[in-house]
Amino acid sequence: MNKIETQNVNLHYGDFHALKGITMSIVENSVTALIGPSGCGKSTYLRLFNRMNDLISNVKIEGDVLVEGKDIYERGVDVDELRKKVGMVFQKPNPFPKTIFENVAYGLRVNGINDKEFIAERVERSLQQSALWGEVKDKLKKSAFELSGGQQQRLCIARALAIEPTVLLMDEPASALDPLSTAKIEELIYELKDKYTIIIVTHNMQQAGRVSDRTAFFYMGELIEADETKVIFTNPKNVRTQNYITGRFG
C-alpha cells in the first residue's frame, strides 16, 4: 500500500526550478532512500512531506502531495497536525538546550500533554526505541549537550518518535557522525521500519544499499528512476543512474 504519493509536483524557489514534475509513490512500512548529487532536489523533495519548505519565502509548489490519500497542500490543512504525523530527523543533531528528558518530552508538551506519568513512560519508550535508554537512563536530568554526536542524533530520533508519527523523514541523518554511530543509526532504521514509513536522504551509496527497500535517484530536479533497491543497484534502467551508482559522476 502507498503511504505517500506525489503527482506531477513542481517546485520553484523564485526563478529556480528545483523539482520538475515528480511523480512517485512511497510504500508503507518500508525504507525509501533518496539519492543523487548535491543540489539534485532530494532534500527539497523530502521536505515536501512535512511542509518544511513553507519556511522559505518565495516557494511555489504545484501538483498533488498525498499523505494517506489526502492532499497536504490543500487549503485548510493543519500543518502542525501534519507534522505530528510526519516526523523528521535532521542532518546535524539539533537537540534543544534542555535536559535529555525535556528534549524527548518537548513534542508531547507542545501538543498539550501534561500528564507526568504518561510523559515519563513515553520518554522511556522512545529512548528505548532509539536504542539510547541504556546509555542515558541515569542522566535524564543532564543537558543534552553532554551527549556525543551519535547519541545526540539518536536523542533527536527519540524526540521524533515520542509523538508517534507514522512517517519518519531523515535528512542525511548519519552524515555528521563517525562510522560506529552511523552503524547504530542504520541498525535503528532497520528496526523501525516495521512500524514506520521511513524516507531517508543520503549521499552514501553503501548506506542506501544497506538500509533501504526502495531507492529513488534524483538528478537536476528530476526523478530519473525509482525502484526496488536491488534493481537500482544491480540493474538500473537508466544510464545516468548506472553512472552515478558506479561513481562515474556525482
Place this chain on the structure above:
Amino acid sequence: MVSGTFTSVIVLLIILFLFKEGAGLFNQTPMEKGYVVAVNSSNPVSELSPAQFKDVYDGKIITWKSLGGNSDSIKLFRVDDITSYYTEEQIGSNFEHLGECISKLVQKTPNIIAFFPKEYADSSFKGKTINLKKITAWSFVSEKEWFPTAQPVAQFGVLSLILGTLWVSLAAILFALPLGLATAIYLAEIADSRVRNILKPLIELLAGIPSVVYGFFGLIVIVPMIKNIFHLDVGETALAGSIILGIMALPTIITVSEDALRNTPRAMKEASLALGASKWQTIYKVSIPYSASGITAGAILGIGRAIGETMAVLMCTGNSAIIPHTLLQPVRTIPATIAAELGEAAQGGMHYKALFALGCILFIITFFINLSVELISSRRKGGKNE
C-alpha cells in the same frame, strides 16, 4: 595603538577628575562659613548632625532628649533675637558689647542653642561650642534631605535622588521591555523582509532624536495627558518621565533583542516546528529561551540609557527631591539635579563638590550596569560553544 592609549588616558583622566572633585565634599561640615553653634556649658550634648541641626531650626525637634540631652525643651537663639533679651544700651550702639551679651545669655539659659558669628565666640566666651558632624560617604548616600543651599546648615543627603533615578528608570523598563520585546519578536520572527527593511531603520532613527526633543514631546503631550487621566494638580510626575525614558530606551532594547533572536539557530526552530509545535510555541519555547541572555543584555543597556538620561527627565518629572511613594508624584533624578544646579553652584564650594560626588554615584551605577551586560554577554558566548 596610539589612539587607543590616548582614548584610555582621557577616559581615566575624566574619571579621576570626577572623583577628585567629588571627594572634596567629605570630611567637611556644611555650616555656613564664619558661624558657630553654642550651648550652655552644662549641656551634655556636644555634637549634632546636619540633619538634626536643621530639624532644630525648623522646629521639628523641640526637646533636648532626642538629641541625647535632658528632657528640657529647646530654646532657639539667633543673633537677631538679642534685642528681645538686652536693651540697645547694654549691647552698645556699635554692637561693641554683643559678644558679652551672647556669652551671658548662653551662660544663664541651660536649654539654649545659639547660632551666631564666630567672632563673638572668643576666649572670653563662657558657653560650649558644638561640633557639627562632618559629611561622610555614608551620610551622603543615606540621608534623605537635599537642601544644598539651605542656611545656616546645608543638607547633602542624596538618597531621594538615587531612589528617584532608580524608580524612574525601572518603571521605564517596565513599559519598554514588553513593548520592545514584542517588537523584536515581530521583526525577527514574523515580519517579512520588506516590512523589516522599512521598520528597522525607522526604529534606529528613534535613537538619533535629541533628548531635548523627547523632553519637549513629553512636556507638551504626555504631561497634560497624565494630568487629565489621573486628575492631578500637576502632570510632571515620575510616570511622565518613565514613559519618555521608556520610549527612549526602546531602540536599544529592540535592536539588541532582535539581533539575539535572529541568532537562534535555524536548526533549533526547524526541530521545534517539525515536532508539531506552532510558530508561537516555537517562539516562546525555543527562540526566547535561546536568546534570553541577549534580551537581558538589551534590557540592562536600556536601563543604562535611562539612568544617565538628563534633559528629558529634567523637563518631565517635576524635580522635587522627595522619596516617591507612587509613580504619580514628582521625583528628581541625579542627572537632572546636576544639570539644573551646577550652573548656580559656586565653583569649589560644597554644593559644587556635592554635585560632583553625585556624578561619581551615577558613574558607579552605570559602571555596574555595563559590567553586568559584559558578564551576561560573555556567558552567552561561552554557552554557544557547547
